[in-house]
Amino acid sequence: MVDTKALYPIAVLIDELKSEDQKKRYLIIDVMHYLIMTLELIQLRILARQLQLQGKRELEMNYFLTFQIIDYLNLDLMDDEEEVLLALADVLGNFLDYVGGPAHALHLVKSLEKLCQVEETTVRDKATEGIKRILSFVKIKDIETQVVDLVKRLMNGEGYTAKFSATQLIPTIYPNVSPQSQQDLMGKVAAIVLNEMIKLVPKTPEAELLNIFGRFFKDEQDSVRMQGIDSCVVFAKHLPVSKVNAYLLPYIKKFAEDKSWRIRYLVADRIMDLANGIGYDQAKEHLLPYYQGFLSDSESEVRTAAVSRLSDFCKIVDAQSTIAKIIPALKKLQTDQFQYVRSALAENVLAICPQIDKASTNEHILPIFLALLRDESSDVRLNLFKRLEDLNKVLGIENLSQSIIPALTELSQDKNWRIKLSVVEQFPILAKQLGEVFFNEKLSPICITWLSDNIFSIREAALNNLKQLTEIFGVTWATKYVVPQLLSLQVNSNYLHRLTPLFGIAQMSQVMPSEAIKKLFLPVLATLSQDQIPNIRMNVAKSIHSILPYAKGNVELEDKLKQMLRELAKDQDQDVKYYSARALAH
Numbered sequence: 001m002v003d004t005k006a007l008y009p010i011a012v013l014i015d016e017l018k019s020e021d022q023k024k025r026y027l028i029i030d031v032m033h034y035l036i037m038t039l040e041l042i043q044l045r046i047l048a049r050q051l052q053l054q055g056k057r058e059l060e061m062n063y064f065l066t067f068q069i070i071d072y073l074n075l076d077l078m079d080d081e082e083e084v085l086l087a088l089a090d091v092l093g094n095f096l097d098y099v100g101g102p103a104h105a106l107h108l109v110k111s112l113e114k115l116c117q118v119e120e121t122t123v124r125d126k127a128t129e130g131i132k133r134i135l136s137f138v139k140i141k142d143i144e145t146q147v148v149d150l151v152k153r154l155m156n157g158e159g160y161t162a163k164f165s166a167t168q169l170i171p172t173i174y175p176n177v178s179p180q181s182q183q184d185l186m187g188k189v190a191a192i193v194l195n196e197m198i199k200l201v202p203k204t205p206e207a208e209l210l211n212i213f214g215r216f217f218k219d220e221q222d223s224v225r226m227q228g229i230d231s232c233v234v235f236a237k238h239l240p241v242s243k244v245n246a247y248l249l250p251y252i253k254k255f256a257e258d259k260s261w262r263i264r265y266l267v268a269d270r271i272m273d274l275a276n277g278i279g280y281d282q283a284k285e286h287l288l289p290y291y292q293g294f295l296s297d298s299e300s301e302v303r304t305a306a307v308s309r310l311s312d313f314c315k316i317v318d319a320q321s322t323i324a325k326i327i328p329a330l331k332k333l334q335t336d337q338f339q340y341v342r343s344a345l346a347e348n349v350l351a352i353c354p355q356i357d358k359a360s361t362n363e364h365i366l367p368i369f370l371a372l373l374r375d376e377s378s379d380v381r382l383n384l385f386k387r388l389e390d391l392n393k394v395l396g397i398e399n400l401s402q403s404i405i406p407a408l409t410e411l412s413q414d415k416n417w418r419i420k421l422s423v424v425e426q427f428p429i430l431a432k433q434l435g436e437v438f439f440n441e442k443l444s445p446i447c448i449t450w451l452s453d454n455i456f457s458i459r460e461a462a463l464n465n466l467k468q469l470t471e472i473f474g475v476t477w478a479t480k481y482v483v484p485q486l487l488s489l490q491v492n493s494n495y496l497h498r499l500t501p502l503f504g505i506a507q508m509s510q511v512m513p514s515e516a517i518k519k520l521f522l523p524v525l526a527t528l529s530q531d532q533i534p535n536i537r538m539n540v541a542k543s544i545h546s547i548l549p550y551a552k553g554n555v556e557l558e559d560k561l562k563q564m565l566r567e568l569a570k571d572q573d574q575d576v577k578y579y580s581a582r583a584l585a586h
Contacts, residue, residue, distance in 0.1 A: 093129060106142065107132075112128075113281045151169050224254075228251065244279075252286070255267050264294065300340070307345050343379050354390055369403075407441050412446045456496075475516060487501050495531075495535065498531065517551065518560075534571075
């Protein structure tokens with residue numbers, strides 16, 4: 001009999017896997033291979049001796065613990081949370097060394113087969129990846145005798161999830177099975193891997209492949225039908241233009257008219273791939289009407305996907321068609337009930353400005369821009385500024401300033417700090433687009449207010465902006481417009497704001513000449529090195545540490561910085577002394 005004490009680690013591990021705490025189960029699975037490796041070293045020889053196992057049987061016993069745990073996983077953990085199942089699929093796919101190598105690989109495949117049938121796509125994908133990885137170590141004869149059966153079981157499963165996973169495995173095993181099995185698999189393959197099959201069997205008659213494609217196009221499961229869209233793209237690359245028109249266009253049109261919104265969504269999302277596949281002339285004639293329909297689709301996800309492809313699609317149609325057939329649909333979307341549709345419109349609508357003339361932009365796009373600029377959603381308004389350059393190129397900033405400044409000012413004060421942060425990060429881009437004069441007059445004051453913001457992330461981003469703006473407009477500009485305001489914070493009553501010039505000095509020194517550092521920054525460092533707050537003095541030492549590489553060659557500046565560090569190294573505060581000594585050592 002085996003001493004039950006020897007099996008205690010297994011029981012503990014399995015108990016942890018039974019925990020009601022999802023995070024605990026996730027963590028146990030995530031580190032399972034380390035746990036098993038440790039348990040094996042402690043227990044396996046004891047177990048082998050107790051069972052008096054010899055030779056090959058003893059080798060198998062060396063993985064006894066692993067098999068016990070995997071058996072538990074097979075029985076009890078398959079209905080767990082998505083995060084746990086995803087971790088489990090990832091671990092099992094890399095577990096070959098812990099089950100005795102390739103000879104026992106199929107033991108793992110059984111567990112992964114179950115994960116191939118769950119509802120969550122990410123889990124299924126991870127499980128199929130694991131099986132593919134394991135199969136690279138499996139003998140070809142085992143693929144023929146056992147793995148083909150696995151794929152057939154999945155193909156014959158009741159739910160579409162198992163069939164979907166099976167189609168992902170077929171390209172991996174196809175080259176390593178007999179002609180009879182190949183023929184059988186070819187008859188079962190779904191549209192998801194049809195494009196892979198084309199690559200594997202390039203000599204197969206195109207009529208046969210199209211026949212298979214046609215059968216799966218009629219499948220009742222939209223998750224299977226939708227894979228045919230990618231197959232259309234692959235076919236288009238392999239077929240002459242005449243056959244593209246004859247064979248594929250009818251399928252593409254049927255996909256675009258499909259009753260399932262998921263199919264229409266995918267056509268809208270892949271419309272440029274389809275256009276590249278069938279050629280722009282054909283796309284202009286046959287896809288434009290469907291693209292119009294997608295922009296007005298009853299499903300918001302389809303409308304969003306279509307808007308996301310707006311710029312690229314408008315490039316393949318003429319300006320007249322864009323104005324007459326596409327822009328009217330865009331005008332309706334500016335008041336769409338769903339914020340994410342309007343947000344997608346805001347992010348993409350300005351991109352078509354360079355593709356139409358100035359008069360048309362002024363007549364059609366500017367009103368949409370102004371309407372979205374008044375949108376109640378901060379995200380919508382913010383997305384407009386990401387593509388402002390496209391509108392600026394056509395209309396010029398003088399026509400926009402009265403509209404954009406109030407909107408920018410409002411966004412810069414948004415209650416949501418993440419929105420505000422996104423605005424801060426856009427300012428260097430806006431500076432390049434709008435020019436120095438406009439920036440100084442309209443936007444520079446906004447930049448300065450961010451230096452005293454209550455949120456550290458905003459202050460940090462604002463300081464990074466100052467560095468980038470200095471690179472754009474030059475040192476003279478920085479010295480005149482922003483450095484004085486930055487350094488004035490050294491006397492702020494709030495010590496957190498007194499830290500801001502120190503962080504700013506560390507940033508700005510990277511783009512300022514050493515003489516400017518000596519003249520502008522050295523006095524501030526000297527003042528703050530005497531601050532009553534130890535945290536301020538500590539950050540003086542850190543800032544000097546950052547500045548020293550940029551002071552090389554300026555002997556006077558370098559000497560004064562090091563002298564300041566030597567004084568700080570005598571500070572009573574241990575942290576101040578530590579960071580000062582560290583800076584001197586480097």
